[in-house]
Amino acid sequence: MVPITTLHYLVVAACLFVLGVVGVLTRRNVVIILMSIELILNAVNLNLVAFSRLYGLHGQIFAIFVITDAAAEAAVGLGILIAFFRNKETVNVDEVDLLKW
Amino acid sequence: MFFLNYIWVIPLLPAFGAVMMFFFGRKLQKSTLSAVCVGAVVVAFLWSVAAFWQYTDYAHGTGKPFEKVLYTWLGTDTGHLSFPTRDGNPSEFRADAGFLLDPLSGIWLLFVTGVGMLIHIYSVGYMAHEGGYYRFFGYLNLFMFSMLTLILANNYALLFVGWEGVGLCSYLLIGFYFHRKSASDAANKAFIVNRIGDAGFLLGMFTIAWYLGSFRFTEVAQLARSGHFAIGDPVITAAALLLFVGATGKSAQLPLYIWLPDAMEGPTPVSALIHAATMVTAGVYMVARSNALFVLAPQAMKTVAIVGALTAIFAASIGLVQNDIKRVLAYSTVSQLGYMFLALGVGAFAAGVFHVFTHAFFKALLFLGAGSVIHAMSGEQDMRNMGDLHRRIPITHWTMFVATLAIAGIPPFAGFFSKDEILWQTWTSEHGAYIWLWVIGYGTALMTAFYMFRLMYLTFHGQPRMSHEVEHHIHESPKSMTGPLVVLALCAVTAGWLGWPHSLKGSDHFGAFLKPVFSKEAPVLAEEARPGQLAAGEREEEHTSGTEYLLMFLSVGAAVAGWGLAWHFYRHADKGYKEPIAATAPPVYNTLYNKWYVDEAYDYAFTGRRKAGPVRFGVLGLGEAMAWNDTHIIDGTVNAAGWLTRASGTLSSWWDKWIIDGLFVNGPAILARMLSYPTRLLQWGLVQWYALVMVIGLLGFVAYYAYR
Numbered sequence: 001m002v003p004i005t006t007l008h009y010l011v012v013a014a015c016l017f018v019l020g021v022v023g024v025l026t027r028r029n030v031v032i033i034l035m036s037i038e039l040i041l042n043a044v045n046l047n048l049v050a051f052s053r054l055y056g057l058h059g060q061i062f063a064i065f066v067i068t069d070a071a072a073e074a075a076v077g078l079g080i081l082i083a084f085f086r087n088k089e090t091v092n093v094d095e096v097d098l099l100k101w
Numbered sequence: 102m103f104f105l106n107y108i109w110v111i112p113l114l115p116a117f118g119a120v121m122m123f124f125f126g127r128k129l130q131k132s133t134l135s136a137v138c139v140g141a142v143v144v145a146f147l148w149s150v151a152a153f154w155q156y157t158d159y160a161h162g163t164g165k166p167f168e169k170v171l172y173t174w175l176g177t178d179t180g181h182l183s184f185p186t187r188d189g190n191p192s193e194f195r196a197d198a199g200f201l202l203d204p205l206s207g208i209w210l211l212f213v214t215g216v217g218m219l220i221h222i223y224s225v226g227y228m229a230h231e232g233g234y235y236r237f238f239g240y241l242n243l244f245m246f247s248m249l250t251l252i253l254a255n256n257y258a259l260l261f262v263g264w265e266g267v268g269l270c271s272y273l274l275i276g277f278y279f280h281r282k283s284a285s286d287a288a289n290k291a292f293i294v295n296r297i298g299d300a301g302f303l304l305g306m307f308t309i310a311w312y313l314g315s316f317r318f319t320e321v322a323q324l325a326r327s328g329h330f331a332i333g334d335p336v337i338t339a340a341a342l343l344l345f346v347g348a349t350g351k352s353a354q355l356p357l358y359i360w361l362p363d364a365m366e367g368p369t370p371v372s373a374l375i376h377a378a379t380m381v382t383a384g385v386y387m388v389a390r391s392n393a394l395f396v397l398a399p400q401a402m403k404t405v406a407i408v409g410a411l412t413a414i415f416a417a418s419i420g421l422v423q424n425d426i427k428r429v430l431a432y433s434t435v436s437q438l439g440y441m442f443l444a445l446g447v448g449a450f451a452a453g454v455f456h457v458f459t460h461a462f463f464k465a466l467l468f469l470g471a472g473s474v475i476h477a478m479s480g481e482q483d484m485r486n487m488g489d490l491h492r493r494i495p496i497t498h499w500t501m502f503v504a505t506l507a508i509a510g511i512p513p514f515a516g517f518f519s520k521d522e523i524l525w526q527t528w529t530s531e532h533g534a535y536i537w538l539w540v541i542g543y544g545t546a547l548m549t550a551f552y553m554f555r556l557m558y559l560t561f562h563g564q565p566r567m568s569h570e571v572e573h574h575i576h577e578s579p580k581s582m583t584g585p586l587v588v589l590a591l592c593a594v595t596a597g598w599l600g601w602p603h604s605l606k607g608s609d610h611f612g613a614f615l616k617p618v619f620s621k622e623a624p625v626l627a628e629e630a631r632p633g634q635l636a637a638g639e640r641e642e643e644h645t646s647g648t649e650y651l652l653m654f655l656s657v658g659a660a661v662a663g664w665g666l667a668w669h670f671y672r673h674a675d676k677g678y679k680e681p682i683a684a685t686a687p688p689v690y691n692t693l694y695n696k697w698y699v700d701e702a703y704d705y706a707f708t709g710r711r712k713a714g715p716v717r718f719g720v721l722g723l724g725e726a727m728a729w730n731d732t733h734i735i736d737g738t739v740n741a742a743g744w745l746t747r748a749s750g751t752l753s754s755w756w757d758k759w760i761i762d763g764l765f766v767n768g769p770a771i772l773a774r775m776l777s778y779p780t781r782l783l784q785w786g787l788v789q790w791y792a793l794v795m796v797i798g799l800l801g802f803v804a805y806y807a808y809r
Contacts, residue, residue, distance in 0.1 A: 024792045033789070093788050100786025 009050035016043035030084075030091045034077050041070040104151035105159065108169055108200050111152070111210070112253065114145040115245035122239025131234055138238035139221040142245055146214035153207050163617060166203035166319060168255050174198040175258060192314035196258035201318060205618045208454065209252045209386055212461045216378045217245050219585035223469050224370040226581030227476060237277060237368070244270035248379050252386065256316040257306045260387065264302065264351065267380045268295040274375060275367040287363035294360040298350015302387075305343030309394070312336050318390055325393035332397055341394050341401035344387065345408075352384030354412045354442060358435045359700055365427040369472030372427060377434050377464035382457045385441045392450050392619050406446025406527075410541040413439030415697070417548035421555075422682060422693045425482050426471045429556050433508065434464060436545060440523055443542060447535055449526030450619040451612045455600045456523055458611070459515035462596050463507035466589035470501035473578045473586065474560060479571050484559040486568070488674060491561040493575045496583045498561050500590040505557050507593040509550035510660040515597030520546060521656050522602060525649055546656055550663025555671050563674035604649050 016039055023036030045063045052059025085091060118141035126134065159167055176195030202210070221241065228237055247266025254260040269292070276288030310316055313324045324330075330337060348354070353361040364376050375381070388395065388405065395402050413436045420432035437460050444453030475482055477494050491498040507514040510521065524546070527539045565572060577583065601607025670681045683690040692698070704710040709719030717725050783794070 021796055025789050025796065027789075096788050097786030099784065 006050050006054060009046060013043045013046040013050065016040075016046065028092050028094060030081050030093050030096075033093060034074065034081070037077070038070060038074060041066060041073075102155055102159065104148055105155040105167060105202065106169065108152050108167075108202055108253065109171055109198075111145050111148050111214070112246050112249035114141045114148070115242040115249070117141060118242035119239050119246060122235050122242065126235030126239055129235065131229075134235050134238055135225045138242050139218075139225060141242060142214065142218045142221045145245070145249070146218040149210045149214045152202065153211055156202050156207055160203075165617070166201050168199060168201050168319065170197045170199035170255070172198050194310070196256050196316045198259060199255035199317070200253045201255035202253065203618060204615050205386070205389055205454065206252050208458060208615070209382070210249070212458055213245075213248055213252060213379050216461050216465050216589070217248075217374060219588055220370050220374045220378075220465065220469065223373075223472070223582050223585040224368075226579045227370055227472055228368065229579075231368070233277065237274075240270055240273045240277070241370075241374070244274065244375060244380070248383070251383055255318055257309065257318070257321075258316050260390075261299075261302065261306065264347075264383060264387075265299065267375070267383060268292060268299070268351070271295070271364070271375050271380055274371040275364045277367055277371065281366070283363075284366040287360070287366040291360035291364050294357050295350045298347045298357055301343045301345075301350070302347025305340045305345075305347065308336060308340040308343060312340065321391075322393040325397055330397055333399060334397055337394055338398035338401050341391065341398040342404060344391055344394075345401060345405055348384030348388050348442070349408070350384075351387075352381045352438050352442070353435045354384075354408050354439060355415060356699075358412060358416065359703065361435055362428055362431045362696070365425070365431050369427070369468060369475060372431070373465045373468035373472065376431065377468050378461040381434060381438055382441075382461065385438070385445065385453060385457050388442070388445050389450050389454055389618075392445075395445070396448070402446050402448065404446070406443050406535070406538055409439045409442030409444075409446055410527075410538045410545075411439070412436070413443060413545040414541050414548070415439075417545045417552065418693055419696050420552045421548060422680060422690055424485050426474065426484050426487075426556060426560060427468070427482060429484075429552060430464070430467050430471060433467075433549065433553065436549060437464065437508070440520065440542065440545070443538060444523040444526060447527050447530040447538070449523060449530075451615045452519065452522040452526050454615060455611050456519035458599075459507070459519045459593070459596050462589055462592040463504040463515060466500060466504040466586060466593055467508065469582070469586055469589065470497050470504065473497040473582055474501075476578050476582070477575045478567065479574050481567065481571060484556065486566055486571075487560045488563045488567065489561070489565040490575065494577045496577060496586060500583075500586040501561075502557060503590040504593050505553045507597075508553050509663060510546055510656055511664075512657060513594075513597065515593050515595070517657070517660075518597035518600050518602065521653055522600065524656055525652055528648070528652055543656065543659060547659040547663050550660040551667050554664045554667035558667055558671035559674055562672060563678070564676065566674075566676050604653075 020036045020040035020043060023039065024033050027033050027036065045066050048059040048063040048066065081091065084096065088095060118138040121137050122134070156167055174196055176193060224237065224241065228234055244267060247263045247270055251260050251263025251267060254263060272288045272292040275291050276285045278284045309321060313321050315321055350357045361376055361381070365372055416432045416435035416439065420429050420436065423429045423432065441453045441456050444456060473494065474490065474497060477490070477497070478487060481487065503514065507516040510517045524539060524542050527535050527542055600609055600611035603609055671678070680690060682693070701711070705713050705718060707719045709717045709721030716722065
């Protein structure tokens with residue numbers, strides 16, 4: 001049996017982070033991208049909590065802020081998505097190119 | 102003193118005639134025209150005689166000049182036209198409309214108006230059937246006005262006015278039959294050649310004014326004789342030579358004599374008046390008037406003498422073989438003018454003037470007689486087609502015979518006294534080289550006698566060589582023509598007696614009368630002890646009379662020898678007569694017949710009418726060179742400038758297109774585009790791309806802080 005150290009938490013958070021980034025970068029569906037962003041944020045939260053065990057409660061407090069922020073952000077993002085869907089009838093991110101040169 | 106005080110009326114009388122012709126000539130009757138014009142000259146002659154008579158009273162043999170100034174023509178009284186002379190003294194530029202009568206101009210006045218009057222009367226008969234009657238008399242009167250202005254002027258500027266005027270009238274009258282190209286060409290030639298001489302005259306005149314400070318004859322002579330200038334003064338020598346250039350043009354000496362033979366294209370009275378008696382003597386008058394200057398310039402006088410002698414023999418040689426009766430007389434005029442300049446050049450001014458005087462009578466007579474012959478022969482001028490006229494036109498024959506005796510120098514006719522005087526003065530002048538000039542003069546006298554009697558025999562004796570039609574029309578000329586002939590013949594006989602030399606127990610009235618004009622030089626010359634330059638009368642005592650009688654005998658011998666040769670060769674001239682010179686030496690004959698090819702030489706060298714190989718010299722050559730210059734150099738420069746403008750335009754457009762537009766305008770644009778390519782990539786419009794960039798930036802930060 002290996003003891004569960006902070007490193008393990010960080011690795012998990014990193015994996016989640018990478019998955020999130022890859023999702024943001026590669027997925028076509030905007031909803032999935034938003035979900036990947038949530039994943040990134042949650043990975044950051046895990047990181048914060050893992051370190052709060054070592055360095056005090058600041059990490060956990062910051063994690064609460066991040067969750068709040070994530071929620072607000074998800075709401076705004078979905079709002080933008082719906083506004084965009086009304087205009088263009090699609091959730092394909094490749095077609096969000098009205099500001100293209 | 103009335104006529105003397107109003108001496109300025111004399112030139113105005115023929116001027117009035119000319120003006121009348123100009124305005125009313127076309128509308129008047131021939132008789133009115135003749136009356137006005139001939140009358141003007143007759144009155145002028147009578148007035149001149151009266152003025153001369155009163156002058157002799159005024160001068161009492163002292164020869165002091167009578168001057169009458171009418172008004173200031175050029176110049177002011179306020180001193181605004183002063184100019185510095187060579188001494189640095191300011192001198193007033195002034196030329197008056199002034200008239201001067203002294204022995205020299207008095208003699209000229211008399212024979213110009215006298216011979217002019219006779220020729221005007223003659224022209225009434227001669228031109229009776231010609232067109233342009235009023236024009237002829239108008240020009241003739243204009244000529245008399247100009248000539249009288251020339252003679253009576255008291256300063257060089259007014260003399261030059263008359264000088265130019267006679268040149269103009271010569272042009273108008275030579276080209277009287279202007280429908281003929283030969284006549285208008287001859288008129289042009291006369292005027293242009295005269296003009297060349299005039300250029301020299303003007304330069305001489307200005308040199309005199311600058312150096313001596315005045316134009317007036319009296320002041321110039323006074324300054325010249327004051328002893329202020331050294332003998333041989335270079336500026337005065339130059340001025341004298343320049344004046345002589347003018348005389349060369351007007352009086353037909355080498356090298357500017359070429360216009361006189363061609364001037365025979367004009368009507369015969371014109372040839373008589375202008376080219377024998379009056380206009381051509383203007384050069385002699387001018388040199389005689391400037392005698393004070395010439396005496397100060399021995400080099401100039403030597404030149405005058407040599408040119409005169411060479412001209413005399415040159416022209417005489419050409420006259421030996423000419424066939425046109427007027428041409429022979431023209432060359433004879435040139436030759437006799439050479440004698441006159443020879444006389445002036447050796448210092449025998451009075452002898453030169455005496456020869457002018459006698460020559461006027463017998464040459465005018467010869468020309469008028471030739472005109473009478475031409476009139477009788479219905480316009481034929483070639484002596485080869487004449488002959489045996491002496492019985493048919495006796496008055497003409499006898500008067501011309503008298504004139505021929507005079508010109509040949511047979512005593513006691515006029516030419517003998519004047520010509521012999523010249524030859525004697527030449528022999529006894531100081532320079533040894535003048536012996537050669539005497540030889541030349543002697544040879545010329547021989548030739549003169551020969552060609553003049555040749556003219557007489559071919560025209561009046563021998564067998565008739567004319568066509569039958571012409572022969573039927575031969576008639577003596579009307580009284581208006583024969584009258585002047587007779588009067589002139591009388592003058593040709595008696596005029597010489599005025600200068601009967603001391604050696605033949607005469608009292609030489611002519612020389613004595615002229616002495617004051619020329620001998621005031623004696624005080625200047627006495628310092629230099631040059632007796633050869635003294636006036637005519639004083640020389641007699643210097644040399645032995647024996648030589649003089651010998652030379653007199655020799656010159657009469659030359660005249661008789663010439664007569665004899667002509668009598669031998671031409672007495673029986675029939676249809677196929679041979680010229681003796683052509684028979685013995687054809688090349689000599691050809692050269693003389695072609696006038697020594699002088700006109701052709703001038704065509705090569707000066708006018709450029711003939712090309713010498715590929716090159717054209719002379720005035721036309723200059724024209725060609727200028728044209729070449731204009732076409733190739735000037736137009737070439739213009740074309741080059743144009744080409745340059747176009748090339749610079751092309752360059753500018755290239756510059757504009759590639760450098761300005763390309764480099765400076767488009768360049769930054771291209772640069773901006775090139776630089777913006779990567780920058781543009783930041784705005785693909787692909788959201789995920791933006792996210793990727795953010796991630797890369799994040800990784801960069803992390804790497805930076807991790808590996809710091």
